[in-house]
Amino acid sequence: METFGITDRTKIYGAEVRPVPGIGFGMFATKNLEVGDIVMIEYPVIEIGHAGSIAELCDRYFSLPPAELRTVDALHCDPTKLEDAIANPQHQDNVYRWVHKKQRAGEFLPETDTHQVAWLLLRLWALFWTNCSATPNNKSGLYPAFSRANHSCRPNVTWPIEMMDGEAKLTMTATREIRAGQEIFVTYCSSMRTLPLKERRSKLMNWGFTCRCELCTSEEEKLAHGGRSLRPRR
Template sequence: MPSSKTNRTELPRFGWPIQVKPEPCLPTTPEEAEAAFSANGDRSVAVRACRESFQSTSVFCLWIVYKDLLNEYAQQGWGPPPEFPTPPPFSIEPITGCGRGMVANRVIKTGETILVERPIVMHPAAVPLSPDHPRGMWGVVEDMYEVSFPHLGERERSLYMDLWNCKQLTGTLGNQLVGIARTNGLQSTFTRSKHLPHYGGVYPNISRCNHSCGPNATVKFDEEKMAMRLLANRTISAREQITISYTVLGDPCADRQDDLKTKYVFTCACKHCKPTKRSRPSRPLKHPYWNIPNQTTSDQVDVEAEIYVSDVRRDQISDRLSHAEELWEEWLSPLSKQSDRDLLQFHEDALVIIAQEGMEFTRIHDIAYLAHACAALEDEGGFRRWGNMLISLSGWSQGDEGGLQMKTWQDWVREPKTSPAWGLRVQTRGMAKGKGKA
């Protein structure tokens, strides 16, 4: 049986964010979808009219839902809409080459909530397709949308029909409604479904956000309130377009372009896909993990070389947390020869690379590691600095569990010595010295 001292160094004791919780994957092949449908049991879907209360006559969302979730959420109604900043810090405006988009009308700070809103429609991201339907594979879903759409209010119907549709049209209302949903749906996960938790929600304003491979905002869905929160990943300047991601940002540029072209019929021209100037880190990098081979030094822009280096950086970002866990465990071993600077430099350099690639939404894990490392070194100032930074990025603290996690970090920052990581590195050094004397 492991000793209690050994158990104290295990990552689960420190609370999220420092561990990455596995999330269920959306089926990507017909075989995976069939397996998920079979595991789900009842494949039938129904339409639920979502209201603020069971007494309300107005419907804010049509939820096409598998019957395993039909009675799992908010049977008495979803309650009043969540609060959001007023006046809103954005406007919806024409964007050259991109239809309309969301534009900041003032400076928006890092971590600030830009908007919280509920969907107009919600449908499963994976549905049993109906090849025998006279209107084709999506025919059953089209029928459900067409029959239920009139139950929405006039305002909701107008906002919905004003959204872009990139899917093939057949001339029917149901086809148009499903096309808009498939074009503008944002992933909204309902965790009480073990097999098919992924849904696509269409939102009045957030679905207006255009794509970037280095987005300045991110979305977080609150399944208990049926609402999506839009948060700033970094400081957004006044008149800057507010962007989110439509694809997997850790994938190579070519794969991202293929995905966007296939699903949304456009080619991304953001600075990460069509660089017009050299991309340089904000300061020199020191940890060997972040060394990149074949990086050009010329001031001239070699587009292929820039994209290659960006792909390498994104791959490093995607893989860094498994390396971070190994570094942490080695650092806390009594036999460790690793320097304190090595561990800290790894995560400080990670923050530089993450900012360079516009992937700030991933940085919270590195900030948490830096806070825990300072606690392990009994560095109160460093722990409070990184802990307060983590707390300020409140997008990770959603729902009841998130609220408890946030309170835990606030308590630790007030009293750093209550952190479960406090003094761990100091203690392992003492153990190593003791063994050396023996």
């Protein structure tokens, strides 16, 4: 059974990840959720320093069990971030240096297609920075199931990350009633609801999309009819 991002590092309650036509994936309630209900608890499958190197990321990646490798590989990778990674000479040098080091150590066969491996690792770098979240221990962590949840400028859950027994624990909690079958939305930036539409969409371009959530669509319609900028209600 395909779990779409659920690993042994994830505990999910009353929700599931499933495909969304035209978007990719989303997280949906499988039962009625009340305010304060815990939707999910997740720990990162990969965690590196904020200034972490490609070598550090590759080492963490190749230490994962096969099932988690497949889960990471299946996550969305922002094409712009991939183009930037491929065009960065320093990234390319670091990747080839890492691959050659592994070949000398006998971890990759000499006949391994170095260029293909290098491309895959540059994609891994772009994929990680597409999906990672900052953690309280000054690192960035990859939470696969959380990465499947879509953004809204009016989210219906919170997702604080706190240190617990030395690990960065993400807890997703309902902030509004969510009926069974409804989509669960997170926000990619905490200040979104207080910003005007244009500023919100500008910030979200960092994730490679134009936001068309309920709040943005409503404000867009008001602007089209009123001809002036409206701030969202608090």
